[in-house]
Amino acid sequence: MISVVIPLFNKESYISDTLQSVLAQTFSNLEVIVVDDGSTDGSATMVRAINDPRVQLLEIENSGVSMARNTGITTAKYNWIAFLDADDRWAPTFLEEMVQAIEDYPNEKIFATGRSMVFTNIEERYANTIIPAQGTTGLISYFEVITKDLPPVNSSNVLILKQLFQKRGFFREGMRQHEDHDLWIRLCAKHKVVFINKNLSFYKKDIANSASQSVYIAKDFIRYMQTMVEVLPLLSKKDTGFFLKYARKFIILSFLINSSSYTGKERKQLLKQAKKIIPISGRMLLKVASVLSFANLYGAYKKMKEG
Template sequence: MAPTVSIIMPCYNAVAHLPDSVRSVLAQTFADWELIAVDDGSSDATLAWLQAQTDARMRVIHQHNQGVSAARNAGLAQATGTYVAFLDADDTWHPDFLSRMHEALDARPEAVLAYCGWQNLGQTGGRGEPFVPPDYETPDKTEKLFAGCRWPIHAVLARRDTVQAARGFEPGLKNAEDFALWLEVAIPSPIVRVPAVLAYYHFHNGVQASNDRARAAIAHWRVQRRYLQRHPERFAHLSADRIRRLTDGELLLRGYESYWKRDIGTARQIFRVVMKERYGSPADWKHMLPALLPESLHRWLIRALAGDIAGVEK
């Protein structure tokens, strides 16, 4: 008999964190699930650890390294549950994650996706406060969801047939692959919020998608542009200026975030893309144009303008 929920866990050189993630699945108060762990060509002991597990609800798939999107798609192809959830091998869930999310979707047959709150663990400077997102099922849902990815991938429970109809994750995307999927799934159909912190994102020193800020920001922008090309009818109510603010303007804001943090390398990459799109006010271009200079000269100019030649981070 098919389980109610299929959990898909892509794994790549994850043995240091994998036990905690799997324990959080085993601890779920909702027990009608299958866990499909996809080893994506790991070179450490990930595959051996997975194969040593004895819970009958776990299945292991091994493939040559193809990236996280292909790994998730491989798991999705084997999934049999009515609902599907995605948990990376270095993140965890609250024990009530599946029960609360399933309850929300079961009560709303028309909804295709439930999302919840989350907490970032392992960050410094007060950036790890728990967060519960607002209700996005509002008249401006399309605009809100299009502006940015509103939840991490493991803070979602979705109907499997809807995710498969959207063709899952695009293997060519190295960042924003979940954003691209949720645009296809969540904008045209009802979604439901579970107002509780049930998912945990663990920051560590390993390779994580969030580490390359410029690549992530530009990938997000490209996903937006492609979605606009595919579904122009969904934005007919928005002005051209508003659409540019949601795309080029959002990318510019991400460039400024890096700039003011003195992450000049990231800001330079983003500013160059924005300038190619001929976006921004004269004041914006005053900040962006030096990105065309050699980086060492750009940094010197920032220090000179700040009146503190020795004070800028490298």
């Protein structure tokens, strides 16, 4: 049996379709927990209009997506937790494929499927040279995959054993950016991901409002680096190498892109935390970036990496 957790905030135009994609699953032994995070539109009304006893609506004061997801996790009565954002959807066999994978890999705790980003006029399929071939299922290292491209796990394509949250922690409440990545690296520190490479999850991408287009808040950046430091001792030697490769690139690029938006105090705090992960050459680059225009340095860094 599976508990589906859907955080909801002002998605009245999408939530009905999202719920219908869950209720139309070929695997029907489930509960759906919609956590309305203080919506100010008609989102909650749209959920109440769904006449299905498997759907329950929890309404909380606006506290952010992490609190909403955590509320759903703690409320869930089943051992397996699936997440779905309120404007995303699943193919009808999403949960059926997950259940089959659990039977095939009974000792694993984290499962994910192939996915597509859905733009206004096109869909873009997730691809990575490390994941299993199209149509197949296999075990992957989360940390190896992120050295090549986007993570194999997102908030609409994953199924996780509930007990794992109690062991590794929940979503960081208060984080507004990368709160999901922060959790995935904690959960995957001791576990492989069973990846079903079939196009079963559809993630709506609004370019205009994408978090990638906004400044990376210094507080969230620091918190994410702190988690990186916490996770490193838990990794195997092989995954440590993969993770350091990813972390160093991520930190340097994020700092160069956003440094002009940070205060002097924030830059110092970020540099202090980065020292625990970044080698001397990278730290020197960050120090220069903290006092000079970031634009030229970022362009120079990109040319250096390409060359």
